[in-house]
Amino acid sequence: MMDKKAPEPEYSRLVIPNDSGYSQMVGGYAEAFARKLGFDEAESRSISQGVSQAVEISLKYCFDREDRSFIDVTFQREGDSLKVSVHQKGLPINPVDIYPDLSCVPVVAGDTDPLRFQCLTTLMDSFEFRNLGPEGTEAILVKKIPSMDLTERLAPEELEPFPQINAENRLELQPVITIRRMKPDEAIKVAQAVYRTYGHSYSYDHVYFPEKLSELNLSGKIVTAVAVDDSGDVVGTVSILKWDQTPNVAELAQGLVIPTHRNYGIFSRLHSFLKEEGRHMGLEGFFALATTRHLFSQKTALKDGSRQCAALLNFFESTLQYKGFEEPLKGRVAVVVHYDELIPRTPKAIYAPSRHADFIQEIYQHLGIPVVIQGDQQNPDSGAYEELRSNLTARPRQKYARINVKSCGPNFMNYLKNTVRDLLFHDFEVINLFLSLYDPKTMDLCPQIEQLGFFFAGVVPGAAMGDDALVLQYLKNVPVDYDEIRIGSSFGKHILDYVRKNDPNWQ
Numbered sequence: 190m191m192d193k194k195a196p197e198p199e200y201s202r203l204v205i206p207n208d209s210g211y212s213q214m215v216g217g218y219a220e221a222f223a224r225k226l227g228f229d230e231a232e233s234r235s236i237s238q239g240v241s242q243a244v245e246i247s248l249k250y251c252f253d254r255e256d257r258s259f260i261d262v263t264f265q266r267e268g269d270s271l272k273v274s275v276h277q278k279g280l281p282i283n284p285v286d287i288y289p290d291l292s293c294v295p296v297v298a299g300d301t302d303p304l305r306f307q308c309l310t311t312l313m314d315s316f317e318f319r320n321l322g323p324e325g326t327e328a329i330l331v332k333k334i335p336s337m338d339l340t341e342r343l344a345p346e347e348l349e350p351f352p353q354i355n356a357e358n359r360l361e362l363q364p365v366i367t368i369r370r371m372k373p374d375e376a377i378k379v380a381q382a383v384y385r386t387y388g389h390s391y392s393y394d395h396v397y398f399p400e401k402l403s404e405l406n407l408s409g410k411i412v413t414a415v416a417v418d419d420s421g422d423v424v425g426t427v428s429i430l431k432w433d434q435t436p437n438v439a440e441l442a443q444g445l446v447i448p449t450h451r452n453y454g455i456f457s458r459l460h461s462f463l464k465e466e467g468r469h470m471g472l473e474g475f476f477a478l479a480t481t482r483h484l485f486s487q488k489t490a491l492k493d494g495s496r497q498c499a500a501l502l503n504f505f506e507s508t509l510q511y512k513g514f515e516e517p518l519k520g521r522v523a524v525v526v527h528y529d530e531l532i533p534r535t536p537k538a539i540y541a542p543s544r545h546a547d548f549i550q551e552i553y554q555h556l557g558i559p560v561v562i563q564g565d566q567q568n569p570d571s572g573a574y575e576e577l578r579s580n581l582t583a584r585p586r587q588k589y590a591r592i593n594v595k596s597c598g599p600n601f602m603n604y605l606k607n608t609v610r611d612l613l614f615h616d617f618e619v620i621n622l623f624l625s626l627y628d629p630k631t632m633d634l635c636p637q638i639e640q641l642g643f644f645f646a647g648v649v650p651g652a653a654m655g656d657d658a659l660v661l662q663y664l665k666n667v668p669v670d671y672d673e674i675r676i677g678s679s680f681g682k683h684i685l686d687y688v689r690k691n692d693p694n695w696q
Contacts, residue, residue, distance in 0.1 A: 216241035239312035269401035278325035438651030487677030495527035497681035499647020539626040542635035597630035625656035
């Protein structure tokens with residue numbers, strides 16, 4: 190049985206002068222810290238190089254030559270990952286300047302030029318550069334910690350797909366089910382249920398590592414609810430997943446009910462339970478990403494009161510499958526975003542691009558969320574810019590990136606062009622752009638952004654670093670078969686029709 194006490198955090202912090210002589214020292218420390226967490230020699234060296242690179246980027250762009258200041262570097266284990274933060278309060282980074290230094294040009298053996306860097310996408314599992322306005326700039330580097338997953342702990346027969354429902358295994362009576370938070374020693378049962386449903390293709394891989402799933406729950410980063418029958422078996426589960434820098438909303442994910450227990454209202458009970466948990470956590474709402482491969486998860490969410498608000502094309506990779514039920518998916522798969530308001534809010538002013546203002550108003554009305562759409566006449570300071578506040582989340586293995594923008598700075602368009610260019614060069618196939626609808630510049634810049642190839646996806650309340658998000662999407666030469674996208678509501682079909690109308694590949 191797993192220890193119910195939260196593990197002691199593995200955490201370390203270095204504060205170094207803004208002196209290039211310290212970057213390799215930090216890299217050496219990073220390598221030692223990585224070895225302590227269980228990384229092998231090659232992975233530890235990659236982490237060392239990635240951290241050294243992030244420090245050198247800060248040194249190169251954030252300080253004048255005569256400045257005397259400091260860089261704060263923290264190392265921390267978070268669930269199944271090592272997270273490294275490189276933070277400084279020097280000059281704000283002009284994002285346009287960074288991307289040439291992430292170009293993946295190989296470092297020549299013996300080359301001592303400190304301005305040439307290896308590409309972070311080859312060194313780390315994910316990275317972000319966050320512009321924090323007056324608080325400076327932060328680079329976040331993440332690397333998964335090696336560990337035994339479920340398939341190394343259970344016998345093959347314990348990982349077989351759930352059997353199809355038939356007359357022999359169908360439940361004759363309404364099952365007695367208890368809905369509650371997952372206990373630490375139940376994490377292995379949750380992981381087993383996920384594997385038997387999705388195989389090894391679920392997009393959040395922490396679910397395959399029971400200790401990590403338990404640790405994330407104990408830390409509060411995830412809240413997992415379980416449905417348990419009278420014999421103690423886990424027959425259903427759903428989790429609240431917190432995104433970084435989205436304090437007022439969270440994703441509802443990792444949902445399933447095993448086949449023998451479907452059609453008994455278990456998923457709805459799990460959903461209702463987590464709604465109450467979310468309210469106690471102070472969340473304003475949930476959003477959920479439902480596959481368009483089938484209608485089951487969509488219809489369940491709609492029945493429980495969620496409303497559809499966006500369609501993200503080619504979101505999932507083709508590896509996702511449902512063990513024992515369907516053929517593997519072909520190509521990338523779209524998701525439809527559902528939103529569930531937990532705490533009613535007062536009307537807020539939003540700056541919707543004029544081209545989409547009427548449709549954005551329709552989405553808010555459908556969600557039952559009051560807003561006041563501002564036009565140019567209500568925006569006398571439309572020429573003024575705030576400092577750029579954004580972050581980039583890159584997942585190279587999934588060929589997916591998300592750019593979150595809370596406020597557009599004066600060089601935003603150059604930042605975006607260079608970011609997109611760099612991501613495409615490294616074979617990213619899908620880029621989602623979450624723009625704050627509270628920033629007047631979203632209204633002004635949207636036409637220029639669409640000229641780059643981005644097009645409308647929808648609206649997700651609270652998802653742009655706490656602000657309501659206008660979501661735009663960019664697809665790299667990935668065909669979309671709109672006829673294969675299945676939507677479970679008339680309004681969801683209305684959203685998809687609008688997305689298709691604005692897709693430059695279909696005009």
